Amino acid sequence: MITCNHALACFVLLGLTTASAQNGPRVAFEVASIRELPSIRTTGPTPSTLKVTEGRVDISSTTLPSLILQAFAIERFRVSWPEWLNESVLDQRRFEIHATIPAGVTRDRVPAMMQTLLRERFGLVAHVEPRPIPVYELVVQPGGSKMRRVDPADDLKAKFPALDDPKYVMDDVREESTLSSDTQVRTVNGLENGRPSIRRVTKDSMYISRITERQTWDIEAVRITMGEFASLLGPRTDRPVFDKTGLGGLYQFRVELPNLTGIERVLQQAGITRDVNGNEIGIQSGTFSSQTGLNGIQYTGRNTNSIERDPQQRGRGRFAGRQQSS
Numbered sequence: 001m002i003t004c005n006h007a008l009a010c011f012v013l014l015g016l017t018t019a020s021a022q023n024g025p026r027v028a029f030e031v032a033s034i035r036e037l038p039s040i041r042t043t044g045p046t047p048s049t050l051k052v053t054e055g056r057v058d059i060s061s062t063t064l065p066s067l068i069l070q071a072f073a074i075e076r077f078r079v080s081w082p083e084w085l086n087e088s089v090l091d092q093r094r095f096e097i098h099a100t101i102p103a104g105v106t107r108d109r110v111p112a113m114m115q116t117l118l119r120e121r122f123g124l125v126a127h128v129e130p131r132p133i134p135v136y137e138l139v140v141q142p143g144g145s146k147m148r149r150v151d152p153a154d155d156l157k158a159k160f161p162a163l164d165d166p167k168y169v170m171d172d173v174r175e176e177s178t179l180s181s182d183t184q185v186r187t188v189n190g191l192e193n194g195r196p197s198i199r200r201v202t203k204d205s206m207y208i209s210r211i212t213e214r215q216t217w218d219i220e221a222v223r224i225t226m227g228e229f230a231s232l233l234g235p236r237t238d239r240p241v242f243d244k245t246g247l248g249g250l251y252q253f254r255v256e257l258p259n260l261t262g263i264e265r266v267l268q269q270a271g272i273t274r275d276v277n278g279n280e281i282g283i284q285s286g287t288f289s290s291q292t293g294l295n296g297i298q299y300t301g302r303n304t305n306s307i308e309r310d311p312q313q314r315g316r317g318r319f320a321g322r323q324q325s326s
Contacts, residue, residue, distance in 0.1 A: 032099035071114035152204035163190035
């Protein structure tokens with residue numbers, strides 16, 4: 001059984017100034033070239049690419065905020081930076097970077113070398129500052145996990161059940177790259193019984209995400225890590241979700257959750273729950289089966305909306321909003 005608790009996380013503060021002092025040994029690229037590109041307003045949309053080989057790093061059409069997040073391997077919500085870095089993507093300065101990795105230096109050192117480049121060529125100064133921010137933690141309830149643990153399997157080349165209309169199926173295999181690693185990911189998008197369906201496959205894991213006829217969010221985890229599950233939940237809650245279960249390996253379960261979009265959450269937080277025709281905006285409650293391997297998710301915390309399992313529902317879980325008092 002898994003629980004999401006309200007918790008605090010460290011906040012990393014980044015500042016950009018003309019100073020560039022930094023403690024510790026210097027780790028740097030052998031040589032690096034940086035070229036500023038015209039803005040998107042001038043050239044139109046240009047995809048950003050990142051390629052790291054044994055001896056080179058090649059990045060095209062990237063922005064300074066993206067470089068910072070990549071170099072520090074950090075999520076956006078952990079970072080505070082000057083307001084001008086929050087300007088529209090259309091107006092952000094874009095760069096092309098080509099760098100040579102010194103002989104004998106492994107790829108795991110590339111982020112540190114990019115930090116050096118940011119300090120020395122862009123004048124970045126960064127420091128770590130603890131600040132409380134609201135998050136959810138995914139933890140195991142006292143009764144223990146009831147999920148089924150499964151072995152990894154590589155289904156990157158597997159054949160899957162046919163979706164509704166082949167013309168509208170997108171089956172794509174690509175590399176999801178960071179400065180320190182590459183992950184091959186296969187994504188199969190289409191309609192299943194007339195509803196949107198997305199299957200995400202790696203060499204170890206696989207899950208299917210569907211929108212049901214009730215407009216709820218159905219997650220069929222064939223093989224998933226708790227870290228992947230926490231990452232799935234984060235965008236659909238009002239704060240980040242961290243995996244604190246301590247559960248390694250892959251697990252199998254199926255769960256149905258509310259499918260609020262970011263816009264719907266903002267409207268509801270403002271007290272707007274119906275459209276001009278009186279129809280309810282989004283889904284404010286949903287259910288999941290207790291027999292699917294994930295026996296309950298609780299979002300609890302002080303002075304925040306919580307979502308908890310309703311004990312009155314036999315064999316099923318019901319999500320309902322409630323205001324917690326401190």
